[in-house]
Amino acid sequence: MKDKGKLVEIFSSIQGEGPLVGVRQVFIRFCGCNLNCAYCDTDHTEDEFCLVEKAPGAQKFDQVANPVELKTVIDLLQEWKSVATNLHHSISLTGGEPLHHGNILGRWLPELRKILPIYLETNGTQPGILSRLLDDIDYISMDIKLESVCHFPTPWELHRDFLSAAAEKLCCIKSVVDSSTPADELCVAVRLASDIAPETCFIIQPRTDKSGLAITAGRLLELQMAAATIHRDVRIIAQTHRFLDLL
Numbered sequence: 001m002k003d004k005g006k007l008v009e010i011f012s013s014i015q016g017e018g019p020l021v022g023v024r025q026v027f028i029r030f031c032g033c034n035l036n037c038a039y040c041d042t043d044h045t046e047d048e049f050c051l052v053e054k055a056p057g058a059q060k061f062d063q064v065a066n067p068v069e070l071k072t073v074i075d076l077l078q079e080w081k082s083v084a085t086n087l088h089h090s091i092s093l094t095g096g097e098p099l100h101h102g103n104i105l106g107r108w109l110p111e112l113r114k115i116l117p118i119y120l121e122t123n124g125t126q127p128g129i130l131s132r133l134l135d136d137i138d139y140i141s142m143d144i145k146l147e148s149v150c151h152f153p154t155p156w157e158l159h160r161d162f163l164s165a166a167a168e169k170l171c172c173i174k175s176v177v178d179s180s181t182p183a184d185e186l187c188v189a190v191r192l193a194s195d196i197a198p199e200t201c202f203i204i205q206p207r208t209d210k211s212g213l214a215i216t217a218g219r220l221l222e223l224q225m226a227a228a229t230i231h232r233d234v235r236i237i238a239q240t241h242r243f244l245d246l247l
Contacts, residue, residue: 004067005104006031006046008096010076012056015092015119016241018141018172018203023089024056025119026077031066033097035123038151039176039207039214044096056080056087070108077115090117090139098122102129109136119171127161139171144189148181149207156192163196174203178214183226194231201233208239 008029015023031046049063064072080088091112098105099122109118117138122130124142142162147154163173173193175186186204193202204223207214220236227234 003070003104003107005070005073005101005108006067007050008044008047009051009053009061010073011051011053011059011061012080012088013246014241014244015089016239016244016246017205018174018237019201019235020089020119020139020171021237021240024087025090025092026056026080026088026116027092027094028073028098030093030095030098030101032100033095033123034100034125035097035145035150036152037145037149037176039149039178039209041209042096052076056084070111073108074111074115077112081115088116090119091115092119092121094121097126099126099129099133102126102132105133109133113138122162124162124166125155125158127158127165130162131165134165134169137169140166140169141171142166142173144173144175144192146175146177146181146185146189148185149176149178154189156188159189160192160196163192167197167200170197170200172201172203173197174205176205176207177220177223178207179216179219181215181223183223186223187226187230190227190230190234198231199233201235202227202231204234204236206236206238208242213238 010028015025050068051061052064054060113136119139120137121141144159175189
């Protein structure tokens with residue numbers, strides 16, 4: 001069992017968020033999370049089977065029994081790379097929360113990284129686990145969880161410790177916002193990011209639900225204006241894959 005991981009799905013799609021939006025990635029979605037954000041609509045529950053895309057972008061899936069063997073993942077990635085050599089920029093580890101599986105990642109990452117660079121999508125609350133894995137990670141997209149949107153107290157100290165550990169590998173720092181998010185709350189997150197990782201872009205991501213964006217364009221511009229008084233690189237980037245109807 002030491003080289004088996006509990007996965008939800010493996011598929012090929014574009015990165016829909018942050019500064020690498022539009023690049024093609026292999027997404028490996030892990031089960032489980034240590035948080036329970038009110039807006040989360042991603043299925044990361046553990047199931048008997050992991051869904052594995054038949055071919056890059058096919059959007060048709062086979063079922064593979066959980067937990068999934070590392071060799072199964074490696075064979076799949078090598079096959080996809082052989083038929084589409086330059087297609088994929090990196091492997092996106094997502095969830096749920098990938099760092100919830102730190103022991104598995106400690107064994108998987110050195111092997112996966114031989115095939116493609118590693119891009120970690122994380123809620124930024126497990127700095128100790130990150131520190132053990134950092135040498136085998138190339139990019140980190142980290143959330144700062146705002147209480148107004150997530151409906152639990154923001155874990156500021158964990159976020160601070162995580163940022164301190166992650167700073168050299170950060171791709172972006174991101175906070176999801178909606179119409180309930182006050183500028184003062186967002187600015188605390190932006191100030192934390194600016195203090196620890198001043199060269200990293202801060203992404204304001206509007207919450208998206210079935211009816212569309214949960215915040216007006218005007219309010220987003222107001223939040224960006226407030227954040228820009230603190231940090232020099234503040235961007236508004238929505239979840240573009242949702243508008244393209246992609247995974």
